[in-house]
Amino acid sequence: xxxxxxxxxxxxxxxxxxxxxxxxxxxxxxxxxxxxxxxxxxxxxxxxxxxxxxxxxxxxxxxxxxxxxxxxxxxxxxxxxxxxxxxxxxxxxxxxxxxxxxxxxxxxxxxxxxxxxxxxxxxxxxxxxxxxxxxxxxxxxxxxxxxxxxxxxxxxxxxxxxxxxxxxxxxxxxxxxxxxxxxxxxxxxxxxxxxxxxxxxxxxxx
Numbered sequence: 001x002x003x004x005x006x007x008x009x010x011x012x013x014x015x016x017x018x019x020x021x022x023x024x025x026x027x028x029x030x031x032x033x034x035x036x037x038x039x040x041x042x043x044x045x046x047x048x049x050x051x052x053x054x055x056x057x058x059x060x061x062x063x064x065x066x067x068x069x070x071x072x073x074x075x076x077x078x079x080x081x082x083x084x085x086x087x088x089x090x091x092x093x094x095x096x097x098x099x100x101x102x103x104x105x106x107x108x109x110x111x112x113x114x115x116x117x118x119x120x121x122x123x124x125x126x127x128x129x130x131x132x133x134x135x136x137x138x139x140x141x142x143x144x145x146x147x148x149x150x151x152x153x154x155x156x157x158x159x160x161x162x163x164x165x166x167x168x169x170x171x172x173x174x175x176x177x178x179x180x181x182x183x184x185x186x187x188x189x190x191x192x193x194x195x196x197x198x199x200x201x202x203x204x205x206x
Contacts, residue, residue, distance in 0.1 A: 008110040019080025025073035
């Protein structure tokens with residue numbers, strides 16, 4: 001199933017929110033149960049008997065509602081957490097390239113499932129970064145080294161028109177959005193690389 005990035009984010013964060021609300025509800029109910037105290041009847045008090053028409057049906061309905069309300073927070077916690085975990089584990093980030101009125105256009109999307117049987121090349125040990133070229137033009141992925149050369153920025157990786165390939169995560173998309181001349185890294189190991197999905201004659205000058 002292919003989803004837009006916004007739709008996927010709404011589903012993921014909505015599931016997380018349901019799980020969090022369920023957890024908070026469970027905590028609040030546990031605290032309320034701890035603070036609840038039984039109040040004894042006065043000595044010698046007599047409970048009057050009364051017969052109310054339809055009381056059995058109303059009592060059963062109240063019991064059902066009470067049971068449902070007691071089960072609801074646990075159900076929300078389990079269902080929300082399971083849904084969020086499933087969405088996160090099954091997500092496959094893709095970039096779709098299509099023909100547009102003024103040239104090629106791209107869309108970032110999320111596929112839920114396994115794409116390894118639908119594309120013509122899979123990178124062993126890589127789980128993300130798929131490019132689906134639905135356009136009439138070949139595109140390519142370039143990897144650019146920063147700092148110490150690690151061998152990723154050598155040859156462009158072509159993707160023929162109509163093909164789908166696993167490429168690793170895509171950082172920059174389009175001839176008008178090339179990788180910058182330098183990037184910041186959070187570690188002392190001064191080395192990084194970025195990937196660029198592009199087309200046409202322009203190539204990275206790094």
